[in-house]
Amino acid sequence: MGAALTVEWLNASKGTAAYRRVLALRTELEVLRVELDKPFRGIEWETAERPTAKSAAHLRRMNEFTKRHNQLNVLLGKYSFKKALAYNLADRRWWLTDIANGPRGPQIEIENEFGVPSIRVTEAWVAAALASLAASRELSKVRLCDNCRARWLVSIRPTMDRFCSEECRKHFYTHSDAYRNGTGKRHNKKQACDAHQSMLFWPTHAPQSHHYGGGVTMTRRDFSTKRVS
Numbered sequence: 001m002g003a004a005l006t007v008e009w010l011n012a013s014k015g016t017a018a019y020r021r022v023l024a025l026r027t028e029l030e031v032l033r034v035e036l037d038k039p040f041r042g043i044e045w046e047t048a049e050r051p052t053a054k055s056a057a058h059l060r061r062m063n064e065f066t067k068r069h070n071q072l073n074v075l076l077g078k079y080s081f082k083k084a085l086a087y088n089l090a091d092r093r094w095w096l097t098d099i100a101n102g103p104r105g106p107q108i109e110i111e112n113e114f115g116v117p118s119i120r121v122t123e124a125w126v127a128a129a130l131a132s133l134a135a136s137r138e139l140s141k142v143r144l145c146d147n148c149r150a151r152w153l154v155s156i157r158p159t160m161d162r163f164c165s166e167e168c169r170k171h172f173y174t175h176s177d178a179y180r181n182g183t184g185k186r187h188n189k190k191q192a193c194d195a196h197q198s199m200l201f202w203p204t205h206a207p208q209s210h211h212y213g214g215g216v217t218m219t220r221r222d223f224s225t226k227r228v229s
């Protein structure tokens, strides 16, 4: 669900300062995740303070990683959350979740099937979702369309879920060399969306009437969202 709602928020927040902050965070998460996935070798020391010539580059890389990782946590630390228990009546489930404190910037509201607001997605919510996806090596689930490079989509199958729409899929293959040479593979578009009924009873923020109205309403097959600020 994190990926689907993150995509909704990104597409609804383009052009805002919040969008740029989240994009920078996503880029940093991606770079650091790639770095963490490469092995860090042990450092050999020539003296107590000086590594061997062979280890010097490794030490620099470790120090650079540590520094950037600390900066990343400073960035994440700017978002503040409060704990809340969410529940689902259908499967009698409870789980602990985080809600942003004093949310600012663009927000989208997710409505359940009865049109009742059930979750508010904020910049802080998206930042936490991206960090969580990065931690579980799933950041690539939130990606830009390979054709228009303007809209975000949920990509469950990396080689197949690459386009934001049927139009983009067609345009890409019509204009690609592989397609013209007759070697292009057919790809089925999947508007992947893993948000569903389990989110019907998420706790919402206290009503904030000044956030309502003037938003953009978007619809999806199994949930709807409304830009509320």
Ligand SMILES: [Zn+2]
Residues within 6 Å of the ligand: 145, 146, 147, 148, 149, 150, 151, 163, 164, 165, 168
């Ligand atoms: Zn597209």
